[in-house]
Amino acid sequence: MDNRRNIYLVGLMGAGKTTVGRQLARRLGRVFFDSDHEIVARTGVAVPTIFEIEGEDGFRRREAQTIAELTELDGIVMATGGGAVLNAETRKRLHESGWVVYLNVPPALLFERTKHDKNRPLLQVENPLARLEELHASRDPLYREAAHLTVEGGHLVAAGIVQYLLREYSRLYKS
Numbered sequence: 445m446d447n448r449r450n451i452y453l454v455g456l457m458g459a460g461k462t463t464v465g466r467q468l469a470r471r472l473g474r475v476f477f478d479s480d481h482e483i484v485a486r487t488g489v490a491v492p493t494i495f496e497i498e499g500e501d502g503f504r505r506r507e508a509q510t511i512a513e514l515t516e517l518d519g520i521v522m523a524t525g526g527g528a529v530l531n532a533e534t535r536k537r538l539h540e541s542g543w544v545v546y547l548n549v550p551p552a553l554l555f556e557r558t559k560h561d562k563n564r565p566l567l568q569v570e571n572p573l574a575r576l577e578e579l580h581a582s583r584d585p586l587y588r589e590a591a592h593l594t595v596e597g598g599h600l601v602a603a604g605i606v607q608y609l610l611r612e613y614s615r616l617y618k619s
């Protein structure tokens with residue numbers, strides 16, 4: 445195996461990074477990290493509270509630092525937060541230290557999955573669907589820059605994506 449020792453999931457809020465990442469890690473017998481959960485564990489407060497107290501910039505600094513540390517580990521699966529790729533150094537770090545998978549899901553579906561969830565501060569706006577559409581337009585190129593593989597995941601259940609990634613990963617890096 446080459447330097448793709450870690451597996452990272454990127455994509456918008458609701459794309460299934462946390463869900464798919466956790467299942468994938470279990471199937472591979474690997475340790476799973478979620479950058480958001482790590483930030484929450486370190487600060488002792490929820491993501492919306494960090495946004496309230498330190499603003500989005502403060503959260504982004506913590507996110508970049510946390511991901512920098514986690515990418516030093518070996519053999520992990522990590523789900524990143526949807527905005528992690530806004531940081532150019534983070535994009536490069538992810539791309540160079542692991543196999544990066546972009547879960548691309550249409551904004552309308554992301555909206556359905558996230559509309560009752562109060563834990564994503566960027567979506568607590570009057571028109572969250574419009575917000576997701578804007579974020580998709582602005583971030584899609586950044587996810588593609590970071591990623592080695594894009595999965596058009598809109599029509600797939602999480603277990604189906606996991607199955608597909610297990611096949612691709614063993615085809616690319618284990619044979």
Ligand SMILES: Nc1ncnc2c1ncn2[C@@H]1O[C@H](COP(=O)(O)OP(=O)(O)O)[C@@H](O)[C@H]1O
Pocket residue numbers: 455456457458459460461462463464523557558597600601602603605
């Ligand atoms: N492939 C999928 N099909 C249907 N629902 C999904 C899928 N992946 C995730 N979900 C659901 O969508 C919501 C957001 O998933 P999550 O893993 O937290 O996304 P992310 O970490 O990318 O924001 C959760 O309620 C989860 O159960």
Ligand SMILES: O=C(O)C1=C[C@@H](OP(=O)(O)O)[C@@H](O)[C@H](O)C1
Pocket residue numbers: 455456457458461462480491524525526527528563564565566
């Ligand atoms: O897209 C974003 O900017 C964010 C996504 C969230 O993670 P998920 O993508 O896991 O929802 C979380 O990091 C924070 O609310 C900001």
Ligand SMILES: [Mg+2]
Pocket residue numbers: 461462478480523524525
């Ligand atoms: Mg998540």
